Amino acid sequence: MFDSIGTYLKDTKLSDEFDIFECGYEDVQPRDPYQYEPIDYYLIHYILKGEGLFFINDEIHHLKNGEGFLIPPNTKNNYYPLVGNPWSYRWIGFKGGLCKEFFQKCGLLTSTKAGTENFTYRYDDKDKMDSLFANVYYYSINNKHLAALGESYHILELLIDKHQEDLRQGMSNSERYVQCALKYIEKNYSSSDLTVERVAKVVQLQRSYLFRLFKRHLNLSPKTYIIQTRLNKSTELLRKGSNTIEEIAYLVGFTNPHHFSRQFSKYKGMSPAKYRSQFISR
CATH class of the missing domain: 1.10.10.60 (Homeodomain-like)
Incomplete structure (x- = not known):
């Protein structure tokens, strides 16, 4: 899909409350599973093509295009593409004191009916989400950090609206x-x-x-x-x-x-x- 990999790591900080730390995109090649080292920031992925497995807190999630996952700080995790249909995804890493609150409003990091935390989400408008993630990357590499942060807030708003609609539909x-x-x-x-x-x-x-x-x-x-x-x-x-x-x-x-x-x-x-x-x- 991308025929390449793009990564960006920001060396300046705009806010202690909610800020972009890194972002990128990748066509992931099949590989042997290995354990990722825990990170000290929140890392959200959105899958645009293919499928793969996401392991976190002894849970296994089979995810595909239109779905995504969030890795919170200091959490053991592993994720890799499936052979035959490897995934392509975009990602953004965030730091700040408000990150957890924002993601909980999106329905992430909250308790499920099974009593576990929720680390995955779905958003069906792939073109919309692809565009927003891409804009975050584009603005970041061009040092337009406020614009990148604005697109990040747009992503959160879409996920919050989706979560609220899911809650309404699930109400008695x-x-x-x-x-x-x-x-x-x-x-x-x-x-x-x-x-x-x-x-x-x-x-x-x-x-x-x-x-x-x-x-x-x-x-x-x-x-x-x-x-x-x-x-x-x-x-x-x-x-x-x-x-x-x-x-x-x-x-x-x-x-x-x-x-x-x-x-x-x-x-x-x-x-x-x-x-x-x-x-x-x-």
């Missing part, structure tokens, strides 16, 4: 109702008119059935979830804002500041004033 009807209710609460928590009755009406369920679904999936009642959402939002304002405690109570949807203070003490174990005092410089 009851989970969809709960997710719809949670989104509505998140958007409207600051309204004093937000009630369990209103949420039930929006998701088109009886209040009693909504209660049962919340208890089943969240082990909380809808009323408790609304209160905790408002209180969690209030902690942000108490830490960072200049509003009075009374103003904050109204901003997060409470109609009575005294009720806000009682609920805050109940769920947070201290009064709003004491909570705020922890973040005041002395």
